[in-house]
Amino acid sequence: MDSLETPNWTQRYTDYLHDLPARPARIVYQRDRARVIHSASFRRLQAKTQIFGLSESDFYRTRLTHSMEVAQIGSGLVEQLITVGTDESDKEADYIAWLPSFYLIEAICLAHDLGHPPFGHGGEVALNYMMRHYGGFEGNAQTLRILAKLGEYTPENGLDLSRRTALGVMKYPAIYNDVTASNTNYLAQLQEQQVDDFRTLQMNRWSPPKSLYLEEKVLFDWVLEPFSLADRAKFTQLADCDGCHKQTKYKALDTTIMELADDIAYGIHDLEDAVAMKMVARELWQAEVMENPLFQEYALWDDEMTTRLFSHSSRGRKHAISKMVGIMVESIFIDENSEFEHPLLRYQAKLKPEHAAVLELLKTFVYKNVITIPEVKQMEYKGQLIVLELFKSLRANPSALLTTTAYEKYKNAPTEQAKQRVISDYIAGMTNTYAARLYAKLFTPAHGSIFDRL
Incomplete structure (x- = not known):
C-alpha cells in the first residue's frame, strides 16, 4: 500500500517513460487544470451540443458551460466532504487525507467531456457505426485518447496529465474489445452488410459500450499500476448483462465525486434551460415530480420552490436552481467498499439515499420530457446523418x-485501423458548427468556396 507522500499519483506518463521524478501535488494538479483549460479540445466544447442546438439561442448551456458547472459543483462536493469529515475539535476523518484537492477535482471535471463528439450522443453512435470494425468509438474513451495522445501539450503523449487525474477521468475502466467480445448480439450485428443509405440505418442498435480504446491500453495499465493485482482485477471486472454491453461496476473516489457533480448539473442545471425555453410546463412538473409518490415520501423542498422555478423572473428561477443544487451538495458522504484495499478505490462518494432517489427522479424527468422528445431527437438525427456522410466521404x-x-497522420498510420482512427479523431474533434459547415461546403451546390475558412 502506498501513502500520500509517494509520488505515484502525481507522476506524468512522460516523466515515467524518461525515469524522471514526479513533482509536488500542489504544482502538478494546478498545471493539470491549466492544461485542460488551455487545450483546443476544451475550447471546442463551446460549440458542441449539451441538449439544445446552438442555433436555438446563445443563452442555453453548451458542453463548455456544462463542464464549468460540473467543476464548480465538484469543488463544492469536496468542500462539503471536508466539512462533514471534521468534528468540533478539528479531528479529521481518515478519508480526508485522500480527498482530491480543489485543483485536482476541477481538472477532472473540466476534462470529463473533452471527447464529446459533435451532435451529442447521436454523433457518438454515428462514429461508432463507422468505426465498428476498427476499434469502435465512445465519448469517454475519446476523452482518455485526448489526454494520452491527441492533446497538444506534448508531441506523443497528449495533454500528459498526472496519473491520478487520468484515473479520475476514467469512468469505465474496461477495454472496448473485451466488452464487445462478450456481447453475442453485437458480434452478430458486426457481420451485417454495410448500410450505404444512412437514412435506413437503425441508429439505436449501434450505441457503443462504455469503455476505453485498445489503443490506450498501455496508458490504462500504467494508471492502474499502483493498485494491487486483486484491486485491479476487481476494478476492471465486467458485470453480467444478457444480450447487451457489459459495464464495469466500480469507480475510483475522484470519479464518484465527478459523476455526482455531473448528475447534479444534468438533473438540475439542464432543467433550468428546459424551463426557460418553456419546454416544461408547471403542471407537468407538479404532476411528475412534486406529486410523485417518491418525492412526496422525501419532500426535499416545498411548493415555494415550484413558484420560484416557474416564476417569470430569471432571478427567481436561478434562486430555485441554486437552492436545489445546494440541497444535493449538502447530502454527500463517504462510504467504504471493503472489497478494495487501496483508499482511492475503497472510499466512495455518495448522496444520502433520499437525495439520490430525488436526483434520479429529476434526471428521469429531464430525459423523458426534454432529451427524448421528437423535436430534440430530430435535430440529433440530422447531426447523425451529417457525421455519417462526412465519414463516408473522408x-x-x-x-x-x-x-x-x-x-499526413493518415498516410503514416501503420494499419488500416490506425488510418480509420485518424478520420474518427478528425470528425470527433469537430464542433457542431464546423461539421455542419463542412457538410454544406461538400454537399450543397450553392455553398463553399476555396477561400472558406471553416
Missing part, C-alpha cells in the same frame, strides 16, 4: 478531403 477520398495535417 474514408473514400482521404487525400482530397482531409486537412494536410490529418492526411
